[in-house]
Amino acid sequence: MxxxxxxxxxxxxxxxxxxxxxxxxxxxxxxxxxxxxxxxxxxxxxxxxxxxxxxxxxxxxxxxxxxxxxxxxxxxxxxxxxxxxxAEPQPVSPCWPTAVICGSTKHMDRLQAAAATCTRQGWAVHMPHLTEVDDRLAETLAAMWRALIAEATVVVVVPKPDGSLGDATAGELAYAEGLGKPVLRWDPRIKDVVW
Structure with a gap:
């Protein structure tokens, strides 16, 4: 308590x-x-x-x-x-706030743009880098991603160009919300993350 x-x-x-x-x-x-x-x-x-x-x-x-x-x-x-x-300026801490980027690796340019914005805002960023993986590696990466989400300060969801989310990204979003993590959304029109 x-x-x-x-x-x-x-x-x-x-x-x-x-x-x-x-x-x-x-x-x-x-x-x-x-x-x-x-x-x-x-x-x-x-x-x-x-x-x-x-x-x-x-x-x-x-x-x-x-x-x-x-x-x-x-x-x-x-x-x-x-x-x-x-909350005036505090001494610099070695523990940085973290952002986990969730989105389709088929749209890597969007993921990189969101990661760049988060980095400029002072967050240490985790984002996917592999565009093709086999089923075994996909399972390992999914477990790793959930662990990163659990430890993250914020989660940034990057939708596809049509505004939708793939199944994996929707699952990551639901997991983050279930943990009560703040979830931001990448908005490509303003090139920023928003609530």
Whole structure:
């Protein structure tokens, strides 16, 4: 349990510990079990949103440090003036934020453009390089990619020229979302990544 847990999160964790020893019959008419499941799902969504908020704050802090100006309206909307002030330039850390690029290797130019943008934004980038692989190597690479996604700061999805995603990329997107990772999308019209 994090030190900054809310009272509701503490009570939910205590309740979860208590229910681990219950049999199915211990729940009343099933309503209690359903409400507990809903509460856990809401907590997961809140954790995901908190992660995205921290990411946005860090990106705004970087933008402010680099250019001397920030997006005032977004900072006001997020209510993060104090956090940004506290996030003034930190000493350079050897641990860089990472971006994992997911997309079809048939459109390598798009993957490279997205990777270049992410690199310019200060992320260490992982992207596919092999355009043809056999089934055995494909399985190994899929497992490796999931591990990279799990450790990544953000995941950048690069759609095909028609805007669609292939099956493998859609699977990687679903995996990243399931982990609560911030997912950005490469937009070739503006040559940038967007939410």
């Amino acid at each position: 994090p030190d900054n847990a809310t009272p509701a999160e503490i009570r939910l964790a205590q309740y979860s510990q208590r229910t681990k020893t219950w049999a199915i019959a211990t729940y009343n008419d099933g309503t209690e079990k359903a409400l507990h499941k809903i509460a856990l799902e809401l907590k997961d969504e809140i954790d995901r949103l908190r992660t995205q908020r921290r990411f946005l704050i860090s990106q705004l802090a970087k933008k402010d440090v680099r250019s001397g100006e920030g997006d005032r309206k977004l900072r006001e909307f997020l209510g993060i003036e104090e956090q940004l002030a506290a």
